[in-house]
Amino acid sequence: MECTCCGACCVAxxxxxxxxxxxxxCPHLTEGNLCGIYENRPQICRDYAADRLCEEIAAPTLDERVARYLAAFGFEEEAARNRAAGVTSMRSARLKVVA
Ligand code: SF4
Ligand code: SF4
Structure with missing residues (x-):
C-alpha cells in the first residue's frame, strides 16, 4: 500500500x-506530519515501508492513529508512562520511568 503520510510511525x-x-x-515531524529532515533522515526511516498495519490504524486524527499503532503491539501503557513523565530521550525514559 501507499504511505499516506499519516505520521503515526514517526510518533508511536x-x-x-x-x-x-x-x-x-519525533522532533523532526512537522505540523503537517511530514519529515522535516527528509533528505537526511536516518536509515531506519528510509527502510520503513507502508504495510497492512497502516490500513489497520487508519483514523481521523494522529492521536487516534498513534493509539491504534501502540495497541497493535501492546505498548499503550509504556507509551503513556513515557508521556506522563515527559521523557525526551530513550535514556531519560529508562531513568525516569519505573516499569
Ligand atoms: S504509519 Fe504507514 S501510512 Fe502512516 S506515515 Fe507511517 S508508513 Fe505512512
Ligand atoms: S526523522 Fe523524519 S521520518 Fe524519521 S521519525 Fe522523524 S519525522 Fe519521521
Missing part, C-alpha cells in the same frame, strides 16, 4: 537512531 515506535522514546513525537 521508539527509534534508537533518533533516541526517540516510545509514544513520543
Amino acid at each position: 515506535p521508539d527509534i534508537a537512531a533518533l533516541d526517540k522514546p516510545l509514544g513520543v513525537r
Whole structure:
C-alpha cells in the first residue's frame, strides 16, 4: 500500500537512531506530519515501508492513529508512562520511568 503520510510511525515506535522514546513525537515531524529532515533522515526511516498495519490504524486524527499503532503491539501503557513523565530521550525514559 501507499504511505499516506499519516505520521503515526514517526510518533508511536521508539527509534534508537533518533533516541526517540516510545509514544513520543519525533522532533523532526512537522505540523503537517511530514519529515522535516527528509533528505537526511536516518536509515531506519528510509527502510520503513507502508504495510497492512497502516490500513489497520487508519483514523481521523494522529492521536487516534498513534493509539491504534501502540495497541497493535501492546505498548499503550509504556507509551503513556513515557508521556506522563515527559521523557525526551530513550535514556531519560529508562531513568525516569519505573516499569
Ligand atoms: S504509519 Fe504507514 S501510512 Fe502512516 S506515515 Fe507511517 S508508513 Fe505512512
Ligand atoms: S526523522 Fe523524519 S521520518 Fe524519521 S521519525 Fe522523524 S519525522 Fe519521521
